[in-house]
Amino acid sequence: MTRVGIIGTGSMGGMLARKFTESKAVSPDNICIYNRTPEKMNALVKISGVEICENNRDVAEKSDLIFICVKPGEVKDVLMEINACLGESKTLVSVASDISINKLSEWSGTDVVRVIPSVTSECLSGVSVVAFGEGISQSTRDEVISLLDSISRPFVTTEDNISLLSDLTSSSPAIFASIMQQYAQAAVRNGGLSESDAEFLVREAFIGTAKLLSEKNYDFSSLVSRVSTEGGITAEGIKVVEEGMPEVFDRVFLEMSKKHLKTGEIS
Numbered sequence: 001m002t003r004v005g006i007i008g009t010g011s012m013g014g015m016l017a018r019k020f021t022e023s024k025a026v027s028p029d030n031i032c033i034y035n036r037t038p039e040k041m042n043a044l045v046k047i048s049g050v051e052i053c054e055n056n057r058d059v060a061e062k063s064d065l066i067f068i069c070v071k072p073g074e075v076k077d078v079l080m081e082i083n084a085c086l087g088e089s090k091t092l093v094s095v096a097s098d099i100s101i102n103k104l105s106e107w108s109g110t111d112v113v114r115v116i117p118s119v120t121s122e123c124l125s126g127v128s129v130v131a132f133g134e135g136i137s138q139s140t141r142d143e144v145i146s147l148l149d150s151i152s153r154p155f156v157t158t159e160d161n162i163s164l165l166s167d168l169t170s171s172s173p174a175i176f177a178s179i180m181q182q183y184a185q186a187a188v189r190n191g192g193l194s195e196s197d198a199e200f201l202v203r204e205a206f207i208g209t210a211k212l213l214s215e216k217n218y219d220f221s222s223l224v225s226r227v228s229t230e231g232g233i234t235a236e237g238i239k240v241v242e243e244g245m246p247e248v249f250d251r252v253f254l255e256m257s258k259k260h261l262k263t264g265e266i267s
Contacts, residue, residue, distance in 0.1 A: 005063025013069030025150030060085035111135035116166040
């Protein structure tokens with residue numbers, strides 16, 4: 001049985017440990033963790049029953065797949081610390097944004113997989129974007145994909161596309177929530193609804209929309225056509241969206257792209 005190690009049990013690392021066990025992809029006794037904050041580790045053990053390690057090297061020594069879930073600025077130090085514990089039988093999986101496979105391999109002395117998970121894996125859904133280093137064997141690729149498939153839908157890409165795809169997947173829950181919040185607040189300003197009522201109505205409509213897309217096999221265009229009849233009220237709103245939103249989202253991607261570049265330079 002593959003042993004999974006997780007270094008860093010903050011928001012993302014903690015979620016991976018919980019969901020790997022919850023989905024039964026990995027048994028708790030085959031997951032070991034380490035975090036500088038003991039309280040975070042102890043809380044995670046209470047929930048999922050995973051093993052606490054003494055330090056980062058201990059995780060690396062005990063694990064086959066080693067997930068690096070620390071902040072980008074901390075990745076190099078962690079990899080330099082554990083690289084003596086790595087060998088051909090071990091695979092590094094980095095979830096850090098904007099640190100290239102080449103850098104990760106240089107610091108660790110081994111081949112690396114980059115994964116950008118999404119908070120939607122809390123619901124065992126959404127997409128995990130994956131890019132493999134050239135030296136990763138097919139059997140290891142299959143193993144990583146199978147593990148991620150237990151908590152999401154893995155999407156394999158080349159590294160040059162990973163930032164853009166992560167904007168579409170990992171960033172999008174926050175983008176969508178912000179859009180819904182603004183839509184609800186517009187209703188408050190224009191219709192006299194309370195904020196709580198407006199957010200409730202928009203949230204439930206969004207959940208229903210997601211079900212139409214996932215369960216009834218609508219695509220975006222067909223769903224727009226289903227609701228927005230020519231000459232109707234919704235069609236007037238769609239006109240405004242189609243006129244104004246392209247510029248908004250072009251700017252969204254531009255600003256996130258700038259941040260990707262800056263983060264990569266800092267790391």
